[in-house]
Amino acid sequence: MSSLHDFATWEPLLRLLRTVHAQTLAAPGGSVVGRVGQDSWSVPLPQRRPQAGRALLAWDMQKEFGAIDRVRNALLEKFDTVERVQNALTAADVADIAFAVEIPPSGKAVLHLFDPSPAADTRASAHPGALLLVEGAVPEPWRRLxxxxxxxxxxxxxxxxxxxxxxxxxxxxxxxxxxxxxxxxxxxxxxxxxxxxxxxxxxxxxxxxxxxxxxxxxxxxxxxxxxxxxxxxxxxxxxxxxxxxxxxxxxxxxxxxxxxxxxxxxxxxxxxxxxxxxxxxxxxxxxxxxxxxxxxxxxxxxxxxxxxxxxxxxxxxxxxxxxxxxxxxxxxQGDDLPHAAWVNHARVRSIEAAVHPELEVLSLGVWDGEPISLAPVAGLPRLRSLSCRPGTLADPLEIAGLTGLEFLELAPEYWRVLLDAAAVPRSLSAAAIMVYADWDPRATVALANEILALWDRPPIPGTVVGGDLGTLP
The missing domain is CATH 3.40.1580.10 (SMI1/KNR4-like)
Known part of the structure; x- marks a missing residue:
């Protein structure tokens, strides 16, 4: 039986995270998130940067942890907390796993685990990467002969x-x-x-x-x-x-x-x-x-x-x-006009300037003007990829009129509008949710599974594991 979903496998890491993030976890609804892979990990443990001109020394780490140093050393004398999870991944033949954990002052921990899905890429963070909506589909440049x-x-x-x-x-x-x-x-x-x-x-x-x-x-x-x-x-x-x-x-x-x-x-x-x-x-x-x-x-x-x-x-x-x-x-020459347009405050300053029959890729990035209408690019014959940051779109439902899209990356609020209106373009081969550091991966996974369900694709599996870490001394 795999130990990957056993609370005991995660307990040493959770104890260390609670020590490091005590204030965050003690706040109502506070959580800590991360991802552990067989060969790498992204877990929010502090790391002191060295002074300019010299390398990081062991003494720097001692100063960084300060009062929690004794706790950290006591844990690391018994086992490497991350390696314990990595060993469980290897034993279960699972490439990586994302997590979100809540540990209130009572010590009653709730650990949310998200296993890989064949229909989702892996990001370095706890959030899922691009969603593969059509089995075996590859981006257009990879189809070019x-x-x-x-x-x-x-x-x-x-x-x-x-x-x-x-x-x-x-x-x-x-x-x-x-x-x-x-x-x-x-x-x-x-x-x-x-x-x-x-x-x-x-x-x-x-x-x-x-x-x-x-x-x-x-x-x-x-x-x-x-x-x-x-x-x-x-x-x-x-x-x-x-x-x-x-x-x-x-x-x-x-x-x-x-x-x-x-x-x-x-x-x-x-x-x-x-x-x-x-x-x-x-x-x-x-x-x-x-x-x-x-x-x-x-x-x-x-x-x-x-x-x-x-x-x-x-x-x-x-x-x-x-x-x-x-x-x-x-x-x-790079990906630029007329085939790709990066509309933002520093490059292309209007969507009208991006309009061209050869336009394939459109990105709406950091924007300091009025929200943008997609009407000028409706009907362009080669437009296949669209990415939109929050606050860029005047009307997300205009996306439904872009019938040639094969890839769509949107902020969560825009996906919500399309899903509620049953307006997600069915031409898509892949999709992505644009998330930021403070976005809860549990919400990202739930949204991702809604999108995957439209194509009857395998969902991202989730498991909830509970355990008692006891109160802090």
């Missing part, structure tokens, strides 16, 4: 003889791959490797076993090509599944390839063959589906900080080897 570019060809700088000669001069001790090994890699990937890449692997198959204890040999390969080269067995396709996403962020992305772009603005492509890493987590790939201004076989970089697009590193491998220390820049 590369377009065929007529007349695309390898760059003029491709020189197979020069490439091979340069590689052999710089890494003469390297062991090359056989034609059979190269053919096996192509069969596994389901794509023919460009001739430059075949030349590269005929010179070095980039296996760590070949280098043995010779770290300098591996460094020479890095210095020669400008990145950490994968072995043939490590080649892979950077398709859309390689870039993970949270719906509420990904739905607000756009993927737009300009008429002169060297790299198509995509999440992934069956023509992006990952051949290495920059050493900083960014993937290096050969691009067989370039943009209108690019070349087949060009070398691109997929940044780990971006979920859409890639940057051009070199027009060919031959070109790169001549200058392996070059920098790269993604060249993306």
């Amino acid at each position: 590369p377009e065929a570019v007529p007349g695309v060809r390898p760059a003029p700088s491709v020189d197979l003889a020069l490439l091979e000669r340069t590689l052999r001069e710089r890494i003469p001790e390297a062991i090359g791959a056989t034609e059979a090994e190269i053919g096996a890699a192509e069969a596994r990937l389901g794509v023919a490797l460009p001739e430059e890449i075949k030349v590269l692997y005929r010179v070095t198959r980039a296996r760590f076993a070949d280098w043995g204890e010779d770290e300098e040999a591996a460094e020479r390969v890095f210095d020669t090509v400008g990145f950490e080269l994968n072995s043939l067995d490590g080649l892979s396709i950077a398709d859309r599944s390689r870039r993970r996403f949270q719906w509420e962020q990904a739905a607000m992305e756009t993927a737009v390839t300009g008429p002169d772009a060297a790299v198509q603005d995509l999440v992934g492509s069956p023509g992006w063959i990952v051949i290495g890493d920059t050493g900083g987590g960014d993937q290096v790939a050969v691009d067989l589906t370039p943009g209108p201004g690019g070349h087949s076989g060009q070398i691109i970089v997929l940044s780990h900080e971006q979920s859409v697009g890639a940057g051009l590193l070199a027009e060919s491998l031959t070109d790169l080897v001549q200058d392996p220390e070059r920098d790269w820049y993604s060249g993306r």
Whole structure:
């Protein structure tokens, strides 16, 4: 039997939270909320910041806790309170769990636990993330496939003889791959490797076993090509599944390839063959589906900080080897007009300025003017994502007229209006509730379950556990 929902599993953490948040919990209706995952946690325990110019010391923590230090140490001598819950998560094969707890002065604690739902993303806070209303649905940029570019060809700088000669001069001790090994890699990937890449692997198959204890040999390969080269067995396709996403962020992305772009603005492509890493987590790939201004076989970089697009590193491998220390820049213009509009006090100052047939994403943010009518964007053919902060909408029911929406993020009060009027757009694939620090996660979960029920999706499970912590001394 799982101990995840046993009061005893949570009791040490609850005692510590009561000690730290005694004033908050003693107030009528006071509660403390958080989330614990198998590998991380977000629990409101105090943490002192160090003085400028030096690291946090144990002495700082002693000062932070002050009078409660003895209580804290007594608890931590027996067990790590959060780790106790994490162990229960691991045993139950549950990724994470959110909680809200009330502990009145009597010590009669009421613990509300919220298990994960397959229909809800996880946030770092106690509140649920985006709600997946249609099983398997992904945001529009993740559905985008590369377009065929007529007349695309390898760059003029491709020189197979020069490439091979340069590689052999710089890494003469390297062991090359056989034609059979190269053919096996192509069969596994389901794509023919460009001739430059075949030349590269005929010179070095980039296996760590070949280098043995010779770290300098591996460094020479890095210095020669400008990145950490994968072995043939490590080649892979950077398709859309390689870039993970949270719906509420990904739905607000756009993927737009300009008429002169060297790299198509995509999440992934069956023509992006990952051949290495920059050493900083960014993937290096050969691009067989370039943009209108690019070349087949060009070398691109997929940044780990971006979920859409890639940057051009070199027009060919031959070109790169001549200058392996070059920098790269993604060249993306970002999500902006006319495809995305961020209407707020600092950027786009009116919704009328956002109106364009190509508009896909609309965000109504911090606003110091009169509430906004959505009438100007009604009927736009490509509008698919809408996010609205509290106080921005003149009439939330205007949302019902936006029949092409696939994602909707609203403040709780706007969701309440739509739900009460049975006006939630049925075109949605996902939804999100915009919440703030003082919003009760119990209310968020209740609202989320109402939305999920409209699509007959699994609710977010809730469990209430009670226990007596006794009165404080």
